[in-house]
Amino acid sequence: MEYRVTERGIEIESFAEFNLPETLDCGQCFRFSPEADGAYSGIAMSRRLRISDDGVHIVFEGVTEEEFLKVWVPYFDLDFDYGAVRCALAESDTVMRQAAAFAPGMRILRQDPWEALCSFILSQNNNIKRIKGLVSRLCEHFGEPMDGGYDFPKPEALAGLSEADLAPVRCGFRAAYVLDAARRVANGEINFEQLKFLPMEEARKMLMTIKGVGPKVAECALLYGLHRLDAFPVDVWIRRAMDKLYPNTVPEQFGEYAGIAQQYLFHYCRMNPELLKEDECKIFF
DNA sequence: GCCCAGGTATAAA
C-alpha cells in the first residue's frame, strides 16, 4: 500500500475498491458515523479515527506512519485485492454480479474479535439504528473514557457484572447473553486465537456454546472479528434469496469467499428492500 | 396501537 506522510496525517490515493460509506455503513460495524463534511469518525482498536475521502485522496487524519501501518492497514484490509474477489464472485451468477457491482468499494474490516462477537449478540432481533445505540451505551457505561468518547469495554470489565448492572444499556433479554459471552471469553473458555484456525464447522460449534449465540451471530463473529472470509452466509434475507437462487445447494458455494458474498448480498438487499418483496418480483422471485 | 428489526432458546410436533 502506497502512502504519504503529510501535515494532515497519512494520505493514500483514492481508489475504487475503498469507499468509506460502503465499508463503514454497511452493517458490519457500529461505531463509525459520518460527519457534516462526509468524513467518518469513530473509535476502533482502542483508537479514535477520522478518515476523509475527497475523491483524490483518502486521509487518515492525524495518524502517524507507525499507527497507519500497525493499525489501520490491517483494520481496513488494505493489502488485499477486493477487485479480484469481486470479479471472481461476479462470475458465479447474475444476482451476485449485481450485488458485487452495487458496492464495489466495500471491504471486510478486521475488527476486534470480542467487539464483533458482543456487537452481533446485541444485534439479534434488532435494527441497525438501535444496535448502534446499544453499542454506544455499552461503551459509555462500561468502556474506558478516551479522546472524546469511550473505548469498547473489555470482556473482563463486563464479566463480573449482573443483568441489573446492564439495565442502562437497555438491551433487554440480550443482557444475559452479553454477560455469558464476556465471562466465557474472560476465563479463556472461548479463545479467539484458536477460533481463527479451527475448521469452520468446529469454530461455529464452539461459538454457539455461548448463550444467545446461534449460527448467525457465530458467522458474524467469525467474518468480522476473525476475518474468516469463508464464514457461511446465514442471514435470514440472504438465506431467503439463496434458497430461491440456489435450490438444493448449500451456501458454502462461494467457497473461500462465502462471507464476502454474503456481505455484498446483504448490503444490496438492505439498500434496495423492494428486491425481496415477492409481489413486486424484482430479482429474487 | 401495531409491526418489525443482520436471531435464539425453548417447547412441542
Added chain:
DNA sequence: TTTATACATGGG
C-alpha cells in the same frame, strides 16, 4: 429434525 412462540426495546 422441523416448526411455533416468547423475548425487551424503540422507531416508523
